[in-house]
Amino acid sequence: MKILEHIAQDIVEKASGILHYPISITDNEGIIIGSTDKSRIGIFHQPSLEVIKKNVMVYCKSKIEKRVLPGVSAPLKFNNKVIGVLGIVGEPREVEKYVQLVKNQVEMMCQEAFRKEMVELKEKMIEMFVHQMIHFNENESHVIDQIYQSAKLLEFNIDTDRVCLLIDIKNFSNRLSANKEGDDLFERFPLQYFQPEVLSFLQLIFKENKDDIVSFLSLERFIVIKSLPYPRSFSALMESLEEKLQKINTFLETKYWVSAIIAAGDVSSCLSGISESYRNAIKAMSIGLRFEPDAAIHLYNNREILLRMLPKELSNDYQNKLLKLAHPLIQQDNYDVLASTFIGFCKYNMNLSEASRNLYIHRNTIIYRLEKISEITSLNISSFEHCMLLYTGIQCYEEWKAESNF
Known part of the structure; x- marks a missing residue:
C-alpha cells in the first residue's frame, strides 16, 4: 500500500525516539520500507511473510542472520486487510508490551493519511467538475454525459436552482510583493497554506448542504456555486451576504492583512444556467470594480450594474448606429461637460430642479447645455425615447474609450 510506504520512515523515527528500541516496517511483500537503521531499507525480511500469511504476531528470540534480528513482528491492517508488518527489535518479552501500542498508532496514521488523500482527491474532482460546469457550451453536447457522471459521483444535483458567487482577494499582489521582500507576515503564515485555509473557511461560511460547492479558480479568486432549494x-x-463578507474579511484581515469582495450572478437552473450565472458574476465584478470601486458587493441584478452592462449586451451593428447618433456630440471640444450634464439630467429623472440641486449646477446652465446638445444632435431632449437613445450612445462610446485606454 503506497500510503504506508509514504509514512513508514516518519513513523519509525518518531516511535523509536520515544521507545528507544529499533523499529522497522515492511510492506506486504516483506520489503523493509522504514527502519531505525536506514541501511536496512529495501532489504527483504523473511519473517514478515510468515506474519502476513498467518496474520499473527511472530516472535524471534535470537538473531538468525544479519537480515533477521530478535524481536516481535505484528501485522499492520487497513480495512481488515494486512498491508505490512511492524517489527520492534529487542528481547521479545520486553518489547512485546509496546507492539500493540505502536501497531495501533501506525494503523491510525494510515487511516488518517488515507482520509486526507481521499479529501484531496475529492477536492481535485470538484475543481475539475466546477471548470467543466462554468465553461460549459451548449454546442459541446459530447461533454454533457461526462459532466452528469461527475455530478452523480459527487452526489451533486445539477438540475436545481442556484447562483454563482465570485470571491476575489483584494491587494493580493501587494502581499505577494511584500512576501518577496521578506515581509515577516508571510513568514508566520506561509503562502502554501493560504489557499487551503481560505477555502476551508469559505466552506464553513457557505456550504450548507451537499449541493453547495466551494472551490477556487486561481490563487486570488474563489467560487461558490450555491444551491437555492427554497423559494426564499x-x-x-442576498440579505446575509454582507454579514458573511464581514466574517470573511475579519478572518482575512486578521491572518493575512487582505480583504475580499463578492460578485453574484443571477439565479439559474440546469447546466447551461450555471455557466451563465458564472459569466454574469464576472460581468458584475468587472463593471462593479470599474464604476463602484469602493463597494464590496456587486450584484448582477443591481440596476446600476444592468445599466452599465447595456452597451456590451447590444449587437455591434446596433452599437454602431447609436455611436453614429451620438457622434456630433462626441466631436465637441466640451464633450465631457455636455455629456456629464446630460447623464446627470437622465439620472435625476429628467427633472431640471432635481438635477440642478444634485449636480450643483445652476438650472439655467443645465437648460443652456441641454439646448446645445439638442441643437448638435437634432434630438428632442424633452423626449424620453430620444434621451434613452442618446444616453445609450454615450455609454457605448465611454465603454469603447475605456477599453481602448486599457
Whole structure:
C-alpha cells in the first residue's frame, strides 16, 4: 500500500525516539520500507511473510542472520486487510508490551493519511467538475454525459436552482510583493497554506448542504456555486451576504492583512444556467470594480450594474448606429461637460430642479447645455425615447474609450 510506504520512515523515527528500541516496517511483500537503521531499507525480511500469511504476531528470540534480528513482528491492517508488518527489535518479552501500542498508532496514521488523500482527491474532482460546469457550451453536447457522471459521483444535483458567487482577494499582489521582500507576515503564515485555509473557511461560511460547492479558480479568486432549494433561498442569501463578507474579511484581515469582495450572478437552473450565472458574476465584478470601486458587493441584478452592462449586451451593428447618433456630440471640444450634464439630467429623472440641486449646477446652465446638445444632435431632449437613445450612445462610446485606454 503506497500510503504506508509514504509514512513508514516518519513513523519509525518518531516511535523509536520515544521507545528507544529499533523499529522497522515492511510492506506486504516483506520489503523493509522504514527502519531505525536506514541501511536496512529495501532489504527483504523473511519473517514478515510468515506474519502476513498467518496474520499473527511472530516472535524471534535470537538473531538468525544479519537480515533477521530478535524481536516481535505484528501485522499492520487497513480495512481488515494486512498491508505490512511492524517489527520492534529487542528481547521479545520486553518489547512485546509496546507492539500493540505502536501497531495501533501506525494503523491510525494510515487511516488518517488515507482520509486526507481521499479529501484531496475529492477536492481535485470538484475543481475539475466546477471548470467543466462554468465553461460549459451548449454546442459541446459530447461533454454533457461526462459532466452528469461527475455530478452523480459527487452526489451533486445539477438540475436545481442556484447562483454563482465570485470571491476575489483584494491587494493580493501587494502581499505577494511584500512576501518577496521578506515581509515577516508571510513568514508566520506561509503562502502554501493560504489557499487551503481560505477555502476551508469559505466552506464553513457557505456550504450548507451537499449541493453547495466551494472551490477556487486561481490563487486570488474563489467560487461558490450555491444551491437555492427554497423559494426564499436567494433573497435570504442576498440579505446575509454582507454579514458573511464581514466574517470573511475579519478572518482575512486578521491572518493575512487582505480583504475580499463578492460578485453574484443571477439565479439559474440546469447546466447551461450555471455557466451563465458564472459569466454574469464576472460581468458584475468587472463593471462593479470599474464604476463602484469602493463597494464590496456587486450584484448582477443591481440596476446600476444592468445599466452599465447595456452597451456590451447590444449587437455591434446596433452599437454602431447609436455611436453614429451620438457622434456630433462626441466631436465637441466640451464633450465631457455636455455629456456629464446630460447623464446627470437622465439620472435625476429628467427633472431640471432635481438635477440642478444634485449636480450643483445652476438650472439655467443645465437648460443652456441641454439646448446645445439638442441643437448638435437634432434630438428632442424633452423626449424620453430620444434621451434613452442618446444616453445609450454615450455609454457605448465611454465603454469603447475605456477599453481602448486599457
